[in-house]
Amino acid sequence: xxxxxxxxxxxxxxxxxxxxxxxxxxxxxxxxxxxxxxxxxxxxxxxxxxxxxxxxxxxxxxxxxxxxxxxxxxxxxxxxxxxxxxxxxxxxxxxxxxxxxxxxxxxxxxxxxxxxxxxxxxxxxxxxxxxxxxxxxxxxxxxxxxxxxxxxxxxxxxxxxxxxxxxxxxxxxxxxxxxxxxxxxxxxxxxxxxxxxxxxxxxxxxxxxxxxxxxxxxxxxxxxxxxxxxxxxxxxxxxxxxxxxxxxxxxxxxxxxxxxxxxxxxxxxxxxxxxxxxxxxxxxxxxxxxxxxxxxxxxxxxxxxxxxxxxxxxxxxxxxxxxxxxxxxxxxxxx
Amino acid sequence: xxxxxxxxxxxxxxxxxxxxxxxxxxxxxxxxxxxxxxxxxxxxxxxxxxxxxxxxxxxxxxxxxxxxxxxxxxxxxxxxxxxxxxxxxxxxxxxxxxxxxxxxxxxxxxxxxxxxxxxxxxxxxxxxxxxxxxxxxxxxxxxxxxxxxxxxxxxxxxxxxxxxxxxxxxxxxxxxxxxxxxxxxxxxxxxxxxxxxxxxxxxxxxxxxxxxxxxxxxxxxxxxxxxxxxxxxxxxxxxxxxxxxxxxxxxxxxxxxxxxxxxxxxxxxxxxxxxxxxxxxxxxxxxxxxxxxxxxxxxxxxxxxxxxxxxxxxxxxxxxxxxxxxxxxxxxxxxxxxxxxxxxxxxxxxxxxxxxxxxxxxxxxxxxxxxxxxxxxxxxxxxxxxxxxxxxxxxxxxxxxxxxxxxxxxxxxxxxxxxxxxxxxxxxxxxxxxxxxxxxxxxxxx
Numbered sequence: 001x002x003x004x005x006x007x008x009x010x011x012x013x014x015x016x017x018x019x020x021x022x023x024x025x026x027x028x029x030x031x032x033x034x035x036x037x038x039x040x041x042x043x044x045x046x047x048x049x050x051x052x053x054x055x056x057x058x059x060x061x062x063x064x065x066x067x068x069x070x071x072x073x074x075x076x077x078x079x080x081x082x083x084x085x086x087x088x089x090x091x092x093x094x095x096x097x098x099x100x101x102x103x104x105x106x107x108x109x110x111x112x113x114x115x116x117x118x119x120x121x122x123x124x125x126x127x128x129x130x131x132x133x134x135x136x137x138x139x140x141x142x143x144x145x146x147x148x149x150x151x152x153x154x155x156x157x158x159x160x161x162x163x164x165x166x167x168x169x170x171x172x173x174x175x176x177x178x179x180x181x182x183x184x185x186x187x188x189x190x191x192x193x194x195x196x197x198x199x200x201x202x203x204x205x206x207x208x209x210x211x212x213x214x215x216x217x218x219x220x221x222x223x224x225x226x227x228x229x230x231x232x233x234x235x236x237x238x239x240x241x242x243x244x245x246x247x248x249x250x251x252x253x254x255x256x257x258x259x260x261x262x263x264x265x266x267x268x269x270x271x272x273x274x275x276x277x278x279x280x281x282x283x284x285x286x287x288x289x290x291x292x293x294x295x296x297x298x299x300x301x302x303x304x305x306x307x308x309x310x311x312x313x314x315x316x317x318x319x320x321x322x323x324x325x326x327x328x329x330x331x332x333x334x335x
Numbered sequence: 336x337x338x339x340x341x342x343x344x345x346x347x348x349x350x351x352x353x354x355x356x357x358x359x360x361x362x363x364x365x366x367x368x369x370x371x372x373x374x375x376x377x378x379x380x381x382x383x384x385x386x387x388x389x390x391x392x393x394x395x396x397x398x399x400x401x402x403x404x405x406x407x408x409x410x411x412x413x414x415x416x417x418x419x420x421x422x423x424x425x426x427x428x429x430x431x432x433x434x435x436x437x438x439x440x441x442x443x444x445x446x447x448x449x450x451x452x453x454x455x456x457x458x459x460x461x462x463x464x465x466x467x468x469x470x471x472x473x474x475x476x477x478x479x480x481x482x483x484x485x486x487x488x489x490x491x492x493x494x495x496x497x498x499x500x501x502x503x504x505x506x507x508x509x510x511x512x513x514x515x516x517x518x519x520x521x522x523x524x525x526x527x528x529x530x531x532x533x534x535x536x537x538x539x540x541x542x543x544x545x546x547x548x549x550x551x552x553x554x555x556x557x558x559x560x561x562x563x564x565x566x567x568x569x570x571x572x573x574x575x576x577x578x579x580x581x582x583x584x585x586x587x588x589x590x591x592x593x594x595x596x597x598x599x600x601x602x603x604x605x606x607x608x609x610x611x612x613x614x615x616x617x618x619x620x621x622x623x624x625x626x627x628x629x630x631x632x633x634x635x636x637x638x639x640x641x642x643x644x645x646x647x648x649x650x651x652x653x654x655x656x657x658x659x660x661x662x663x664x665x666x667x668x669x670x671x672x673x674x675x676x677x678x679x680x681x682x683x684x685x686x687x688x689x690x691x692x693x694x695x696x697x698x699x700x701x702x703x704x705x706x707x708x709x710x711x712x713x714x715x716x717x718x719x720x721x722x723x724x725x726x727x728x729x730x731x732x733x734x735x736x737x738x739x740x741x742x743x744x745x746x747x748x749x750x751x752x753x754x755x756x757x758x759x760x761x762x763x764x765x766x767x768x769x770x771x772x773x774x775x776x777x778x779x780x781x
Contacts, residue, residue, distance in 0.1 A: 050445070055439040055442055058439075060401075062435070065427030069419070070427075072423055073416055075419060077740075087748075087752065093398065102763065105767050148412075294495040296496055296497065300496070304428055305431065308432060315436075
């Protein structure tokens with residue numbers, strides 16, 4: 001395997017980590033005003049991700065940094081092409097980050113409710129728009145011979161991309177509700193579990209629509225049996241997670257995590273060896289070779305990544321272990 | 336032009352929060368170390384009080400930091416293509432090496448007052464402090480390369496990395512990183528001094544002892560920070576005369592090359608006719624500053640322009656002189672004032688002198704909070720504008736780095752969007768900092 005392929009896989013791994021970890025963060029964030037009945041419950045919901053959301057967001061920063069370092073043309077074309085969409089993602093992330101920290105800094109109910117909704121919207125925007133981005137990557141976008149995206153903003157909001165966006169939102173909501181039902185107790189936990197159960201059907205319907213359209217419009221199932229296996233496994237995991245949502249939330253949460261990983265892997269597999277497909281001319285598509293850094297940079301970055309990533313995984317895993325206990329209404333809340 | 340505005344606004348805004356994060360993380364870590372060593376409650380209170388302000392500030396730094404990483408691709412795609420082979424690496428390493436540690440262990444620190452042991456909790460804040468400062472190192476490695484490109488080769492129409500270690504040993508790097516780190520320490524020091532002085536001004540304050548001690552900590556940090564920044568800054572100026580004489584010439588409004596060059600304290604600059612209408616000169620001082628000796632040839636902008644034209648073809652190679660000149664003077668002026676205030680703070684810190692400090696002096700320290708912020712905003716203006724028209728010095732012009740995919744109206748929309756959001760958040764941030772600074776230690780420790 002050459003370094004270009006290795007870095008393609010590494011970027012895919014980083015996005016798997018980002019979507020799985022921030023997936024439940026976004027889900028929980030969207031659920032704050034919807035599920036929390038009073039101030040204390042809302043704080044409990046936020047505290048369930050309080051110690052991890054920031055670390056989880058670094059997966060996105062690292063994925064962005066990795067694309068920049070390993071595939072500068074991909075970074076340049078993608079980020080300048082999906083310009084306004086990324087701007088909205090940034091707005092969401094800013095409001096979310098600030099909201100989580102600032103929400104409890106004033107006791108006024110109006111202040112807290114405002115931030116709760118800003119956190120909700122700030123979680124919804126990246127969930128939706130990353131789905132839209134994935135949809136467009138699968139469809140391919142107009143890229144000219146200078147590797148520049150020429151489609152404009154509205155072109156990104158096509159039906160298929162929106163279906164993927166909605167699916168992402170529902171999947172993350174489900175993932176987040178299951179996470180909450182693992183981290184809380186009592187009536188809040190019951191509500192989280194039944195919310196997860198209620199979200200299951202819309203998520204499945206939306207996922208089926210996604211797969212059907214993808215079959216006709218995208219390379220998701222192209223090129224042999226692997227595409228079918230990945231998509232099929234993702235569908236099975238999603239269906240099973242809903243059925244187990246109430247009886248076995250731990251298993252159900254693992255299954256939604258698995259669904260997210262399978263969807264991400266299926267997407268990257270469908271793209272490979274392209275990183276961005278051009279709908280104008282196949283020759284304009286960016287591949288892991290035409291978009292990449294020099295062999296020297298890839299070598300340096302490989303050494304760096306292979307040294308650091310295991311260490312990061314170790315200590316991030318450790319924090320989940322330290323804070324593994326459920327949050328109860330009796331727990332002392334750090335505001 | 337709009338994209339430059341956007342980069343300028345978002346970067347200066349982001350750098351409003353960064354220095355305090357860098358410095359305060361260290362100071363809070365030192366406070367908690369004192370607590371763990373001595374077991375004295377006052378140090379725990381100090382850790383919690385200043386830690387709370389640290390967190391409010393940190394949230395803003397994180398939120399605005401993501402924008403920084405994304406906008407290279409969003410607004411500057413052609414720049415990203417040209418330099419990605421080199422520039423992307425330190426950014427990716429920054430995330431892997433620094434941001435992960437910083438965010439993960441900050442989570443432990445916030446939520447782990449009770450759970451792991453005292454020592455582990457202390458280790459967490461030290462890791463946050465070290466990682467924050469490491470992240471500064473990596474982003475400055477990237478910026479130092481833009482100021483002074485090394486270890487590259489031009490190939491395939493872009494700058495490709497040839498020697499990773501050359502990036503790390505860039506001669507520009509030590510000046511720039513030390514300037515940033517000591518500047519951050521000074522910023523933190525004046526933040527602590529100002530808030531402590533503000534509290535000491537309140538007659539009803541029940542926390543006099545607490546804020547007197549905080550003031551002393553601030554005084555120590557202020558003198559170290561401001562003296563070191565001046566020393567580093569002086570070295571940086573001399574390095575500039577060798578590495579980017581145009582920037583130095585613009586910062587000093589020096590149009591012609593001369594020996595025993597005078598230093599203009601202030602000047603009326605006429606950029607169109609490339610001369611100064613008037614000025615307040617100090618004989619040979621610029622040569623002294625550049626070479627530590629009155630004789631030494633300092634290059635002027637007109638001659639440098641001719642040199643550049645010969646090397647890179649026709650074009651305007653002179654940076655915006657007026658802004659560069661004046662931002663440099665504001666930065667240095669703030670630095671000198673900070674040094675004087677730091678001396679006063681140290682002198683007043685000894686023994687009982689703090690309790691009898693006159694009110695105007697304490698008031699001056701409250702106003703002094705603004706000085707470092709003014710200094711690093713103008714400092715970045717000078718550093719970045721003084722490099723114009725280059726985005727990467729000598730290699731790529733700023734106008735060639737812009738994205739091709741974005742339209743002017745899209746950029747305008749995001750400029751307005753960021754300005755509105757950032758403006759609103761700044762109001763909220765200052766209001767919260769003020770509120771928690773006013774609350775004092777007991778309530779903050781709940």
